[in-house]
Amino acid sequence: MPSSAVKGIQFLVMFPCSCPAKSWRDLAEPLSLLSLSGDITGSVSQNLDQLLQMPVGCGEQNMVKFVPNILVLQYLEKIKQVTPKIKQQALEHMQSGYQRQLLYKHDNGSYSAFGKRDAEGNIWLTAFVARAFGQVRAYIYIDDQPVKDAVDWLGQNQLPSGCFRSVGKLFNNQLKGGVDDELSLTAYITASVLELHLDEKAAMVEKALGRLKKASHDVDSAYTQALMAYVFALAKDTEMRQQLLEKLDEKFLKPGTDESMTGSSLLVETMAYILLAHLSQPEVTASDITKFSPILHQLNQRCNSFGGFYSTQDTVVGLQALIKYAGLTYREAGNTKVMVRSKEALLLEFHVDGKNQLVLQQAPLLGIPGVYTVQVAGSGCVYVQTTLSYNVPAHKSEAVFVLHVETAPVEGNDAARKHFDHQVAVSYTGDRGSSNMALIEVKMLSGFIPVKSLVKALKKIPIVKRTEVDPEKVTIYLEELDKTLQNFTVSVEQEIEVQHLKPATVHVYDYYQPGDHATAEYNAPCSSGWVRNSVSEANCSVSKLPETWTRSC
Structure with missing residues (x-):
């Protein structure tokens, strides 16, 4: 826009009606943060090590620490904006991500979420890894053999029909259901091999494309249609790509979305x-x-404040799309001034030019709740995001997880002051039959640390795929949860004596649908507190059943 022009956009920062004033007025820290960058990738490039505030301790989650670095570096090279710091950071993440991913490799060339702890490789993850390894070769040295072995293994699982046989457990059970299981799997693998540009695999690709083309008219799932449209775009089949996009554009190129997927990683x-x-x-x-x-x-509405999305797969694919868009629309920043005003005063002022275009500028937004105006003067483009943090009260809705936490021994004594157990019981009660991979996080009370040897012993339980221990919490990775109540014991010991202990929490959630979760509070057996058993509900930040209280001392 002309340098003399001033444009303004008004926006409202409010708490939901269900959030009482007391839940936010008592907080000392700023609740709203305004972030600004001269480039759509600003938050991504500044947060390559924390795109997701979730554990990344398995072979599929590791990829979110790996692949975005490739995408960002490709983009920054294209626009000639690579800085030595960003490049060094990206290369370090690529190298460590590559080395870590090899830990999840099976002898036959496939990969799975927990490597040889799993009975067999996972065909989705193997395709994902092969594509990423092919892309990262432009930046770091990797052995060609893992890529060849992975693609050969994929080929061994192609059926005469052209589809691929499903091997291993799906990451996300939202992808299950009818014929779309087979077709979405075939489309995903075909996209991965096409992006590798392997001439020797042309016959395998053509066979898969033929099957997808034949089945395209019978596909109802928006996800599968979208994935197939991308596959035919890669294959340069303009006619098939357009046919599929015409169906999808009717749903997604107008206000509203597919309500069956609203708010989900699949959307x-x-x-x-x-x-x-x-x-x-x-x-x-x-x-x-x-x-x-x-x-x-x-x-963009679904991006978190770090540039990622809900979980692993959607973060990688979402960033791939945003970065491709940014590469096509990029222009060097002019000289832009951004002012944020309330009704009463000028609150914030930012300047964006060619020197700081990729810098993520942030400042607290004061005076919330309220109405604000962002005014922009000068020439160029800026991306502004507000992040609002608040507490919400518990409310009842359909239960998804049941979580019970007790501390043992129940009676406080000298021994219990130094060492006690968390007895955690959890089950899934949602409508999917079973959850996706679920994680239990046991936060430590002040002054206590986990007993590592006893936490490690949890891996003897069949559904426990991995455990992680750090001074502040224990994380337990579960293959899935169903209606069967599962019991786990986490032992802790006192490292430093702390007076007037405050309660800590135990949290269970579905990794691919984090809105499905439960949280329970506990305190030490010798504290004068209580242990709360709670049930969570979908799409609620803090949730419970009518409270059941267990005296802890």
């Missing part, structure tokens, strides 16, 4: 594949960019 993936399919056509015009900007807007 992010679906929109990202639609955007990638549009952006992968031979020529993208300015009118094309305008046409599918609603999808970009919906993706």
